Amino acid sequence: MKKTILLCAACVISMLASAQLLEVVSTQQLPTPSGEELKVAGFSPKGDYLLLTNDVNCGLIRYDLATKTAQTITTASGAGWAVKISEDGQCIVYREKYMDANQLMKQNIVKYDMSDQKKVVVAKDQRNLNQLVHANGANSVTINEDLQLVLVHNGKNIVLTPNGANEAYNWPSISPDGQKILYYVSGRGCYTCDLKGGNVQYIADHCRAPQWYDNNTIIGMHDEDDGKYLTASAIVAYNLHGQKQILVNKEMMAMYPYAAEGQIAFSTAGGEIYLMKVK
Numbered sequence: 001m002k003k004t005i006l007l008c009a010a011c012v013i014s015m016l017a018s019a020q021l022l023e024v025v026s027t028q029q030l031p032t033p034s035g036e037e038l039k040v041a042g043f044s045p046k047g048d049y050l051l052l053t054n055d056v057n058c059g060l061i062r063y064d065l066a067t068k069t070a071q072t073i074t075t076a077s078g079a080g081w082a083v084k085i086s087e088d089g090q091c092i093v094y095r096e097k098y099m100d101a102n103q104l105m106k107q108n109i110v111k112y113d114m115s116d117q118k119k120v121v122v123a124k125d126q127r128n129l130n131q132l133v134h135a136n137g138a139n140s141v142t143i144n145e146d147l148q149l150v151l152v153h154n155g156k157n158i159v160l161t162p163n164g165a166n167e168a169y170n171w172p173s174i175s176p177d178g179q180k181i182l183y184y185v186s187g188r189g190c191y192t193c194d195l196k197g198g199n200v201q202y203i204a205d206h207c208r209a210p211q212w213y214d215n216n217t218i219i220g221m222h223d224e225d226d227g228k229y230l231t232a233s234a235i236v237a238y239n240l241h242g243q244k245q246i247l248v249n250k251e252m253m254a255m256y257p258y259a260a261e262g263q264i265a266f267s268t269a270g271g272e273i274y275l276m277k278v279k
Contacts, residue, residue: 037271047261053080
């Protein structure tokens, strides 16, 4: 009887560890502009274009998925880190780092409008990229200089520390239904919480750069290193119960996934860009 119970428990653990959360329909490598080594920096909400940058987040390229054509938005340093895209996909907000007269590194926040291709500096020497992106009053989330979560609600910044004030938070985002915050705690793993920082739910240790696929499914990367160099990296999916699916195996060195409209875009350590169709 004891052996039967242990066997059943092992089966349950195995099912939790591996499940089919998404069906992979196809995976296609996309031709990159001029054969450059790039990585994905964002995916438009409608799934019609990608934002690409280089391995040190310098520059920003709009890649049209229908025509496979690329348009350079900026060559600014820092532009590819934590880009924000408006819900209609028409507005991009990004960093533009520069050196001032005293040789101090500073950054502007720039708003780029797709409709007229105009750039406007909306704030100088700021970290919060949520400004002017959510003009309809929707909540958004970012991190501050102390690496704490900041919920932007009705124009007000609310600091949240769901796992403690001394933790370092990264990669925050709000679920499509606007009810949960997804984030990663350095050295601890991936979590969700509500918009007040309560109801903290642990998802997984190895799900860095997490993104919402839908309200119940999260994608991210499980990367490994030897202390100096990246040695392996897989694209993984988790549901809110912690069930896991490997979408791209670690030998491919796949990194930084983004999702939209039944599609997942990711890049590899070698600078290749891939588009995966899922359902």
